[in-house]
Amino acid sequence: xxxxxxxxxxxxxxxxxxxxxxxxxxxxxxxxxxxxxxxxxxxxxxxxxxxxxxxxxxxxxxxxxxxxxxxxxxxxxxxxxxxxxxxxxxxxxxxxxxxxxxxxxxxxxxxxxxxxxxxxxxxxxxxxxxxxxxxxxxxxxxxxxxxxxxxxxxxxxxxxxxxxxxxxxxxxxxxxxxxxxxxxxxxxxxxxxxxxxxxxxxxxxx
Amino acid sequence: xxxxxxxxxxxxxxxxxxxxxxxxxxxxxxxxxxxxxxxxxxxxxxxxxxxxxxxxxxxxxxxxxxxxxxxxxxxxxxxxxxxxxxxxxxxxxxxxxxxxxxxxxxxxxxxxxxxxxxxxxxxxxxxxxxxxxxxxxxxxxxxxxxxxxxxxxxxxxxxxxxxxxxxxxxxxxxxxxxxxxxxxxxxxxxxxxxxxxxxxxxxxxx
Numbered sequence: 001x002x003x004x005x006x007x008x009x010x011x012x013x014x015x016x017x018x019x020x021x022x023x024x025x026x027x028x029x030x031x032x033x034x035x036x037x038x039x040x041x042x043x044x045x046x047x048x049x050x051x052x053x054x055x056x057x058x059x060x061x062x063x064x065x066x067x068x069x070x071x072x073x074x075x076x077x078x079x080x081x082x083x084x085x086x087x088x089x090x091x092x093x094x095x096x097x098x099x100x101x102x103x104x105x106x107x108x109x110x111x112x113x114x115x116x117x118x119x120x121x122x123x124x125x126x127x128x129x130x131x132x133x134x135x136x137x138x139x140x141x142x143x144x145x146x147x148x149x150x151x152x153x154x155x156x157x158x159x160x161x162x163x164x165x166x167x168x169x170x171x172x173x174x175x176x177x178x179x180x181x182x183x184x185x186x187x188x189x190x191x192x193x194x195x196x197x198x199x200x201x202x203x204x205x206x
Numbered sequence: 207x208x209x210x211x212x213x214x215x216x217x218x219x220x221x222x223x224x225x226x227x228x229x230x231x232x233x234x235x236x237x238x239x240x241x242x243x244x245x246x247x248x249x250x251x252x253x254x255x256x257x258x259x260x261x262x263x264x265x266x267x268x269x270x271x272x273x274x275x276x277x278x279x280x281x282x283x284x285x286x287x288x289x290x291x292x293x294x295x296x297x298x299x300x301x302x303x304x305x306x307x308x309x310x311x312x313x314x315x316x317x318x319x320x321x322x323x324x325x326x327x328x329x330x331x332x333x334x335x336x337x338x339x340x341x342x343x344x345x346x347x348x349x350x351x352x353x354x355x356x357x358x359x360x361x362x363x364x365x366x367x368x369x370x371x372x373x374x375x376x377x378x379x380x381x382x383x384x385x386x387x388x389x390x391x392x393x394x395x396x397x398x399x400x401x402x403x404x405x406x407x408x409x410x411x412x
Contacts, residue, residue: 010376014386022219036248060366096360113319113380114403115395139380156317159362173340195339197320 001101001120003045003083004074006035006067007060008052013088018185019165020199028182032162033058035177043097045083050074071129074124084129085119086112090158090171090179095148098155106148110158111136118158124148168199207307207327209251209289210280212273213239213266214258225371225393225407233390237330238368239264239293241383246291248304255293256280269297276334280327290335292318296377296385297363305359312354316364317342324364330354374405 010023012029020028033049037058049059050070062087063070071084083100085092100119107127114117117132124146130138140150160170171183187199200201208315218235226234243264246279256276257266267275277290289306306314306325313333316352318324321340330352333395336344346356366376377389393405 093360111380114375133397133403134379134395154299154363156319156358156362156365157360159365169320173343174223174317189340191339197339 001045001081001083002078003047003085004050004061004071005033005036005047006041006050007087008067009055010026010052013156013162015163016027016165016168017155019168019199024186028179029088029164030056031178031182032090035179036085036087036092038177039092039094039097040085042094043058043101043109043185044095045101057096061103068129072132075125075128080125080127081121081123083119085120086116086161088161088182089118089158090162090177091159091160093172093176096153096155096157100158103151105144105151106146107131107140108151108153109136109140110141110153112154112161113159114143116164117151118161152167165199169197172199207289208249208284209253209291210248210256210267211242211246211253211291211293212256212277214273214387215261216258222371222374223259225374225405230243230392232279234368234385235294236262237384237388238296241385242291242293242295242298244333244383245298245303247364249307252309257275257326272293274335274337275371277337281331281334286331287327287329289325289327291320292367295324295364296368296381296389297366298384299382302359302388303362304361305361305365309357309359310356312352313346313358315342315346315349316358316359316361318367319365320369322367324357326366328354351405370386371405375403378405397408 009026013025018026049058049060050062051062073083087182106123108121110119115136117135117139126146128186143150170184171180186201188199188202189197191197215232219231222231243253246386255264255266257268258270260268270346311406312329316325321342323345332352349356374389374393377386378395392407394408395403396406
């Protein structure tokens with residue numbers, strides 16, 4: 001299935017700034033992109049990176065726009081079904097994406113933690129996106145208004161995008177790819193007295 | 207399948223203290239317990255609540271002990287397979303638990319966010335638990351040492367336990383049961399300028 005992966009390497013992941021400098025944050029999102037494109041291909045998808053600028057090491061369709069209009073141009077142009085998978089899914093696996101591809105519902109969607117839309121398949125050519133914090137519920141509702149049956153993929157791996165330092169915990173615990181290598185080279189898990197788990201940089205005194 | 211649900215209503219969920227008073231936190235964990243026992247039964251499981259004290263409205267095996275020894279007594283006594291599902295899973299659904307029950311692996315496990323062990327099925331009578339912050343990886347390793355194949359259930363719903371105020375966001379977005387009713391009566395979603403989503407009490411000025 002044609003699968004678009006929107007990507008922007010311009011000053012990414014600013015909420016990780018306390019833990020990763022600007023160059024590292026760029027390196028990290030490239031590592032995530034590598035994991036996602038590899039998992040899409042291994043799951044039988046046909047991956048196209050949709051980037052805001054030309055990329056090192058990846059073929060990409062370049063469209064210097066915000067996420068929502070860039071994806072909507074794709075949805076305008078492509079013949080359904082079309083899948084869109086965000087690039088910052090460091091726990092993605094081929095098995096998780098196979099579950100996205102396996103449903104034949106009119107709209108198949110994997111929510112992110114916090115209500116985002118981390119991955120979807122649209123089978124109605126009229127479907128358009130409007131990404132924002134809690135876009136998942138809005139996208140499902142729009143699809144239903146178009147007459148689509150909606151299938152929600154219940155996946156921890158697809159729900160885990162990376163915005164906050166706390167999200168790095170999940171990569172250390174469950175990651176398997178290049179993004180996990182990147183994080184393991186720099187961080188270790190720490191547990192406090194109340195069983196709360198966090199991360200600590202290996203190369204910084206705190 | 208015999209399914210134990212450990213539960214303790216004594217001063218629960220203290221990290222929700224800024225948002226819910228002591229009585230409300232007790233009411234909330236009872237609502238979660240109701241959702242979990244109902245989902246276990248609907249998924250074909252045989253639910254037994256394993257409580258630190260006698261309960262209002264639920265039959266329970268009472269064992270006034272910490273979580274780890276209480277569950278280990280069950281694992282000592284029962285004939286495998288035995289499932290253990292924590293009580294604070296407000297997004298639990300029968301479908302999610304069916305995926306736990308469906309695998310015939312020697313150890314089937316659903317990790318929680320932060321590395322906990324939110325649900326498992328043990329088919330080796332020698333398996334014992336040691337709950338702590340990142341117990342998931344330790345439990346999987348112990349099961350492998352016993353010769354069990356390990357199957358990880360990739361479920362956002364089973365990964366979502368409730369510890370922090372931020373976890374209430376997921377209940378508002380995806381919850382369907384009594385715990386969700388409880389939260390919806392008291393909270394609404396709020397989004398900030400950076401698309402971060404949080405909760406606000408409906409009955410408090412902030």
